[in-house]
Amino acid sequence: MQTILVIEDQEDLINGLAVNLEREGYKVAKALRGDTGIKMALSHDPDLIVLDVMLPGMSGLDVCRELRARGFERSIIMLTAKSEEIDRVLGLELGADDYVTKPFGLRELLARIRVRLRRQPPSRRLPARYVCGEVEIDFETMRASRRGEPVVMTAKEYDVLGLFVRCKGEVLTRDRILNEVWGNECHVHARTVDTHILKLRQKLEADPAEPEYILTVYGEGYKFVG
Numbered sequence: 695m696q697t698i699l700v701i702e703d704q705e706d707l708i709n710g711l712a713v714n715l716e717r718e719g720y721k722v723a724k725a726l727r728g729d730t731g732i733k734m735a736l737s738h739d740p741d742l743i744v745l746d747v748m749l750p751g752m753s754g755l756d757v758c759r760e761l762r763a764r765g766f767e768r769s770i771i772m773l774t775a776k777s778e779e780i781d782r783v784l785g786l787e788l789g790a791d792d793y794v795t796k797p798f799g800l801r802e803l804l805a806r807i808r809v810r811l812r813r814q815p816p817s818r819r820l821p822a823r824y825v826c827g828e829v830e831i832d833f834e835t836m837r838a839s840r841r842g843e844p845v846v847m848t849a850k851e852y853d854v855l856g857l858f859v860r861c862k863g864e865v866l867t868r869d870r871i872l873n874e875v876w877g878n879e880c881h882v883h884a885r886t887v888d889t890h891i892l893k894l895r896q897k898l899e900a901d902p903a904e905p906e907y908i909l910t911v912y913g914e915g916y917k918f919v920g
Contacts, residue, residue: 696811697721699740701731701757702773703749711744714800715807728752735766736874737853739820739860742810744803747774747785755788762789765874769810773798820856826907826920829898831855838897845897850875854890855898858908858918867915891916 698720702708705726712722723740725731728749735743743761747754758770772785775796785793792806824831829845831838836852838845847855853875857866868884876882895902898920907920 695719695721696741697723697738698742698744698807699723699725699731699735699738700744701725701728701749701754702744702746703727704746711803714804718804728754728757731757732760732764732877735761735768736764737820737856740768742769742771742807744807745770745772745790747772755785758785758788758790760877763873764877765870769813771803771806771810820860824859826898827900833859847894847897851890851894851897854887855894858916858920862918862920865911865914865917870915887916 698715700708700711700715700722702711702724703726708724708726712724715722723734723738725734729752731743731745732752734740745754745757749757752760754772754774758772761770769791770789771792771794772790773794773796774785791810794803794806820833822832822834824833829838829840831852833852833856836847836849838847854871857871857874868887871887872882872884876886891908892902895905895908898907899905907918909917909919911917
């Protein structure tokens with residue numbers, strides 16, 4: 695089942711869209727604010743985002759810019775009540791794949807969604823549950839256990855591990871990990887990544903000094919093979 699994230703501040707509209715999308719066989723995630731939508735997009739990796747331009751605080755254009763800067767590659771369809779060409783051009787320049795002007799027809803939006811989903815490769819989705827050696831991780835509830843005993847991890851450790859799981863077998867540089875997990879938080883640096891890797895190894899590996907799952911690729915970064 696493909697997942698669509700709808701980022702829209704009008705509750706009646708977002709709820710109506712969710713009902714109709716679910717009738718079409720999609721799983722729907724909802725966010726009423728741009729910052730919340732960014733977190734959901736990066737943690738859940740939806741197959742497509744329907745994004746309203748006019749959001750409180752962080753605009754849809756800012757959300758689109760931030761998601762593309764942080765490596766989100768799935769399709770983004772933007773909704774706007776404005777019809778000026780400059781808004782369309784700016785949205786497309788920032789990385790949007792398509793543009794629908796309010797008020798829009800549901801059938802038109804559904805058709806555009808189907809087209810975009812057909813044009814992109816399958817998503818590397820973060821599974822709800824994952825087993826790494828003796829450790830079982832539930833990403834939905836953010837709980838983990840080893841042989842039935844709780845393993846305590848911070849939210850950022852879950853974020854780093856989630857990125858590794860989604861990019862299993864791929865070498866991730868420190869800069870990419872910083873960008874996708876911490877984004878524009880100014881107080882973090884490359885050493886922060888190393889510290890979190892050390893803590894994850896202590897919690898996941900049988901012998902943290904000889905890791906089996908989170909490997910160091912010298913001169914490049916880290917690779918997860920769990």
